[in-house]
Amino acid sequence: MKILVTGFDPFGDDVINPAIEAVKKLPDTIDGVEIIKLEIPTVFYKSADVVKEKIEKEHPDYVLNIGQAGGRYELTPERVAINVDDARIADNEGQQPIDKPIKEDGDPAYFSQLPIKAMVDYMKKENIPASVSNSAGTFVCNHIMYQTLYLAMTQFPDIKAGFMHIPFLPEQVVERPNTPAMALDDIVKGITAALKAIIAFDGKEDLETIGGKTH
Amino acid sequence: MKILVTGFDPFGDDVINPAIEAVKKLPDTIDGVEIIKLEIPTVFYKSADVVKEKIEKEHPDYVLNIGQAGGRYELTPERVAINVDDARIADNEGQQPIDKPIKEDGDPAYFSQLPIKAMVDYMKKENIPASVSNSAGTFVCNHIMYQTLYLAMTQFPDIKAGFMHIPFLPEQVVERPNTPAMALDDIVKGITAALKAIIAFDGKEDLETIGGKTH
Amino acid sequence: MKILVTGFDPFGDDVINPAIEAVKKLPDTIDGVEIIKLEIPTVFYKSADVVKEKIEKEHPDYVLNIGQAGGRYELTPERVAINVDDARIADNEGQQPIDKPIKEDGDPAYFSQLPIKAMVDYMKKENIPASVSNSAGTFVCNHIMYQTLYLAMTQFPDIKAGFMHIPFLPEQVVERPNTPAMALDDIVKGITAALKAIIAFDGKEDLETIGGKTH
Amino acid sequence: MKILVTGFDPFGDDVINPAIEAVKKLPDTIDGVEIIKLEIPTVFYKSADVVKEKIEKEHPDYVLNIGQAGGRYELTPERVAINVDDARIADNEGQQPIDKPIKEDGDPAYFSQLPIKAMVDYMKKENIPASVSNSAGTFVCNHIMYQTLYLAMTQFPDIKAGFMHIPFLPEQVVERPNTPAMALDDIVKGITAALKAIIAFDGKEDLETIGGKTH
Numbered sequence: 001m002k003i004l005v006t007g008f009d010p011f012g013d014d015v016i017n018p019a020i021e022a023v024k025k026l027p028d029t030i031d032g033v034e035i036i037k038l039e040i041p042t043v044f045y046k047s048a049d050v051v052k053e054k055i056e057k058e059h060p061d062y063v064l065n066i067g068q069a070g071g072r073y074e075l076t077p078e079r080v081a082i083n084v085d086d087a088r089i090a091d092n093e094g095q096q097p098i099d100k101p102i103k104e105d106g107d108p109a110y111f112s113q114l115p116i117k118a119m120v121d122y123m124k125k126e127n128i129p130a131s132v133s134n135s136a137g138t139f140v141c142n143h144i145m146y147q148t149l150y151l152a153m154t155q156f157p158d159i160k161a162g163f164m165h166i167p168f169l170p171e172q173v174v175e176r177p178n179t180p181a182m183a184l185d186d187i188v189k190g191i192t193a194a195l196k197a198i199i200a201f202d203g204k205e206d207l208e209t210i211g212g213k214t215h
Numbered sequence: 216m217k218i219l220v221t222g223f224d225p226f227g228d229d230v231i232n233p234a235i236e237a238v239k240k241l242p243d244t245i246d247g248v249e250i251i252k253l254e255i256p257t258v259f260y261k262s263a264d265v266v267k268e269k270i271e272k273e274h275p276d277y278v279l280n281i282g283q284a285g286g287r288y289e290l291t292p293e294r295v296a297i298n299v300d301d302a303r304i305a306d307n308e309g310q311q312p313i314d315k316p317i318k319e320d321g322d323p324a325y326f327s328q329l330p331i332k333a334m335v336d337y338m339k340k341e342n343i344p345a346s347v348s349n350s351a352g353t354f355v356c357n358h359i360m361y362q363t364l365y366l367a368m369t370q371f372p373d374i375k376a377g378f379m380h381i382p383f384l385p386e387q388v389v390e391r392p393n394t395p396a397m398a399l400d401d402i403v404k405g406i407t408a409a410l411k412a413i414i415a416f417d418g419k420e421d422l423e424t425i426g427g428k429t430h
Numbered sequence: 431m432k433i434l435v436t437g438f439d440p441f442g443d444d445v446i447n448p449a450i451e452a453v454k455k456l457p458d459t460i461d462g463v464e465i466i467k468l469e470i471p472t473v474f475y476k477s478a479d480v481v482k483e484k485i486e487k488e489h490p491d492y493v494l495n496i497g498q499a500g501g502r503y504e505l506t507p508e509r510v511a512i513n514v515d516d517a518r519i520a521d522n523e524g525q526q527p528i529d530k531p532i533k534e535d536g537d538p539a540y541f542s543q544l545p546i547k548a549m550v551d552y553m554k555k556e557n558i559p560a561s562v563s564n565s566a567g568t569f570v571c572n573h574i575m576y577q578t579l580y581l582a583m584t585q586f587p588d589i590k591a592g593f594m595h596i597p598f599l600p601e602q603v604v605e606r607p608n609t610p611a612m613a614l615d616d617i618v619k620g621i622t623a624a625l626k627a628i629i630a631f632d633g634k635e636d637l638e639t640i641g642g643k644t645h
Numbered sequence: 646m647k648i649l650v651t652g653f654d655p656f657g658d659d660v661i662n663p664a665i666e667a668v669k670k671l672p673d674t675i676d677g678v679e680i681i682k683l684e685i686p687t688v689f690y691k692s693a694d695v696v697k698e699k700i701e702k703e704h705p706d707y708v709l710n711i712g713q714a715g716g717r718y719e720l721t722p723e724r725v726a727i728n729v730d731d732a733r734i735a736d737n738e739g740q741q742p743i744d745k746p747i748k749e750d751g752d753p754a755y756f757s758q759l760p761i762k763a764m765v766d767y768m769k770k771e772n773i774p775a776s777v778s779n780s781a782g783t784f785v786c787n788h789i790m791y792q793t794l795y796l797a798m799t800q801f802p803d804i805k806a807g808f809m810h811i812p813f814l815p816e817q818v819v820e821r822p823n824t825p826a827m828a829l830d831d832i833v834k835g836i837t838a839a840l841k842a843i844i845a846f847d848g849k850e851d852l853e854t855i856g857g858k859t860h
Contacts, residue, residue, distance in 0.1 A: 070430065080297050082326075087425075098423045108295070108326060135348075137427070208313045212313075212352070
């Protein structure tokens with residue numbers, strides 16, 4: 001079995017992106033499964049081209065995209081990606097789409113194909129704060145999650161895909177008062193635990209644990 | 216023109232729900248448009264039956280469902296409803312579905328048919344804090360948004376529907392330290408401004424303003 | 431009996447200060463007690479001169495200074511003022527003292543002479559979120575609390591003094607996402623309840639209720 | 646030179662206290678200065694007895710007390726300790742004083758004798774989020790800071806003392822959603838940097854940097 005894990009390069013005001021930093025530190029195999037690591041650009045559409053190219057080359061069984069969600073406290077597997085780009089800031093090539101569909105022929109949304117409840121469970125058992133998120137936002141993170149799921153649904157039916165957001169690193173919040181952060185080692189530990197969950201639940205139903213929102 | 220505005224009854228630990236309290240205080244007409252008010256139960260499926268019945272009786276042009284999102288700071292028109300129930304607590308009839316689709320034959324998600332950016336714009340111009348939200352949660356609020364949009368898409372093509380979340384009232388946070396709240400009068404003022412936006416943008420495209428998330 | 435209530439004028443990036451706005455809307459008498467209202471400048475030392483002048487003219491029994499604490503969720507009677515000015519921004523006359531004592535001959539701190547626990551109790555009974563705060567900051571709010579208590583301790587032994595912080599107004603947070611606010615009417619209602627507590631506890635010990643912090 | 650660093654044992658609902666965990670992991674010498682480590686009980690008065698006994702035995706030049714402030718994002722050297730115990734929960738021996746002075750003959754407050762601005766500066770340069778705090782609370786943390794400064798002022802004039810609060814560990818927030826945490830290694834790195842600042846500023850004035858609050 002083979003899992004492709006991607007991480008974005010830095011964007012906005014940050015010179016570092018914990019996503020690619022954490023992905024680079026993952027082990028090369030987890031529980032006997034090969035982990036393929038890929039840096040992708042924080043750019044609408046181009047990020048998807050890079051992922052697609054790697055899928056064609058490596059034929060992974062799973063794709064887990066990782067992205068930064070500054071301001072979050074926990075590692076958050078995303079439940080769903082929606083068919084819209086709505087950028088608050090420009091991406092790394094200056095594109096700033098407002099309320100545009102990602103794929104004219106795509107579904108309104110795609111649900112994660114990963115066992116998100118089990119991923120949360122495995123991470124918490126490793127003492128890493130984690131919870132299910134119901135929104136991947138509307139920037140390049142949601143975009144790549146949607147695009148990868150679109151690819152899985154339309155061109156690569158043997159692949160299962162999904163996305164996880166991670167918090168800022170401590171060094172990113174030194175000048176951002178009252179903003180949560182997580183140490184890189186803990187992020188790596190959490191992603192590793194999430195990958196173990198994906199491997200352990202291969203071919204099985206996700207856990208039926210409580211993890212929704214009260215509204 | 217006629218707009219149906221619904222509000223939930225109290226649920227969980229609360230004896231009051233600002234949604235129905237605010238809906239009850241709306242004027243009967245706004246800019247010449249009749250406002251129909253409806254209290255609905257915080258119950259999966261039954262809430263949708265009550266809305267459907269009222270639609271059949273009143274033939275509104277728009278439906279705006281209102282619900283409480285405890286912990287939010289602003290009035291938040293929802294962008295999208297997703298086809299899943301995942302309850303953290305039981306609803307008012309003891310149902311607590313975990314990761315169940317709402318409609319087996321429904322789309323994965325339905326986007327709001329309301330001008331959410333214009334609604335935010337109108338509310339902020341009235342000095343009411345507001346922003347677009349990208350998740351209506353996974354409890355009865357997302358459920359009724361999904362169900363009403365499903366009805367609009369499948370049975371009532373002349374109707375446009377959507378949902379808006381509102382914060383706690385001050386009295387609800389007296390024993391919840393460091394939790395944001397909004398005065399009932401301001402919530403009513405905000406909903407009224409949002410309804411004015413719906414009326415003003417009838418037959419037009421939504422505003423193309425920045426309102427996405429940076430991740 | 432007579433109570434002097436002061437409110438600061440706007441400072442920093444804000445064109446309005448809820449402190450003086452709320453003070454202006456207080457009734458002229460509460461439970462038979464005369465309420466004297468005074469706008470004071472957000473300026474180190476000069477604010478104290480204005481308060482002292484008014485005390486000499488009006489001979490109040492109590493002085494309650496009111497100031498804005500942007501970012502707080504509740505009305506917060508302050509427990510203590512400390513003998514230091516440490517300004518993050520300049521005051522309204524360009525002064526920005528760093529770690530300077532307010533009064534060379536003053537105590538390191540003065541505790542509020544007002545019944546802060548009873549004030550919180552009265553406000554919560556009116557459904558206004560409130561709690562005791564243990565820091566008035568290090569800007570002009572702490573300064574005027576310290577100065578007024580210094581005056582009470584050294585020159586006006588018949589006066590009892592204290593300070594209360596109040597949150598932003600909704601209109602101040604329209605462009606400050608995820609920042610708590612309170613409606614002006616609720617702030618006025620809360621200050622009025624706090625004044626009723628001061629009047630009711632005149633000559634008595636404060637309530638012995640739980641209101642500390644767990645660290 | 647010798648520095649005594651103390652850390653509290655667990656209290657409340659927690660089975661671990663990051664304070665003593667971090668203190669235990671400090672090096673035995675920093676920049677040639679001996680670091681004496683001491684676990685102290687989360688108990689009013691008894692904690693002070695334990696500190697006094699160790700001071701009499703070890704004759705340190707500095708005392709830095711470390712305590713947990715659950716909910717804070719940063720390492721926070723405290724500016725001031727106030728002469729009051731006001732406990733929200735019972736200490737580890739069941740005592741819960743409400744609004745009681747710590748020392749009848751003590752000052753209303755004692756300011757930290759440590760270079761708190763330099764400590765913040767050194768920690769931030771190591772990429773550890775840090776800021777000055779103006780309240781050590783009203784529980785055992787403020788108590789031990791006050792008591793140690795009282796000892797320094799009254800019995801041990803050669804000692805300089807002060808306190809620093811630290812956040813929860815990640816494992817403590819796994820079941821506390823949306824609560825900030827800091828990895829133990831980063832807390833240790835931060836305390837070490839703060840101790841280096843204390844050593845480097847021995848006999849010197851503190852930095853005059855901006856670090857106050859805007860209210």
